Amino acid sequence: MNIxxxxxxxxxxxxxxxxxxxxxxxxxxxVRTLVEAPLGHAFSVTMDESLMSEWMSTQELQFIRxxxxxxxxxxxxxxxxxxFRSKRGKLMEMEQTVTDYIENKHFGFDLNDPYFHFHxxxxxxxxxxxxxxxxxxxxNSQRSLLNAMMRIFGRQxxxxxxxxxxxxxxxxxxxxxxxx
Numbered sequence: 751m752n753i754x755x756x757x758x759x760x761x762x763x764x765x766x767x768x769x770x771x772x773x774x775x776x777x778x779x780x781v782r783t784l785v786e787a788p789l790g791h792a793f794s795v796t797m798d799e800s801l802m803s804e805w806m807s808t809q810e811l812q813f814i815r816x817x818x819x820x821x822x823x824x825x826x827x828x829x830x831x832x833x834f835r836s837k838r839g840k841l842m843e844m845e846q847t848v849t850d851y852i853e854n855k856h857f858g859f860d861l862n863d864p865y866f867h868f869h870x871x872x873x874x875x876x877x878x879x880x881x882x883x884x885x886x887x888x889x890n891s892q893r894s895l896l897n898a899m900m901r902i903f904g905r906q907x908x909x910x911x912x913x914x915x916x917x918x919x920x921x922x923x924x925x926x927x928x929x930x
Contacts, residue, residue: 787926
């Protein structure tokens with residue numbers, strides 16, 4: 751067997767074992783978007799379920815719908831089912847539990863599926879007539895292999911989030927300028 755190939759294979763196996771070594775790995779992301787529209791308008795567009803498929807869909811996942819499972823609308827403790835369709839046509843369901851809701855300020859929730867658990871905080875701040883939308887995400891899996899995949903593909907996930915928020919920015923600004 752070729753010695754360099756053997757060494758490269760051994761190194762790759764060690765790296766994979768390291769990446770899989772911890773179920774305690776927490777994936778974190780931070781996305782900040784500046785929107786040229788007042789805070790109240792930005793918040794209401796972000797929370798508008800009829801517009802979510804326009805900005806929450808990506809090349810990999812299409813947002814289909816949101817269904818209330820229990821609780822009052824947006825109240826902490828309320829639970830929702832979010833349904834997405836993969837590019838291969840498979841439906842994927844995630845359960846959302848609202849943890850925080852302060853109108854025009856904060857929307858926090860836990861998002862779970864059979865493989866991952868995430869906590870997401872979407873924060874809204876106003877600065878000189880513009881709105882800053884910040885998403886902070888932290889999540890992990892109880893499966894070591896999936897945590898390893900998050901370590902490897904996490905940057906791609908952040909790029910996807912940035913594209914989603916850029917699309918949200920466009921929608922907010924377009925609807926604001928149409929209303930003025």
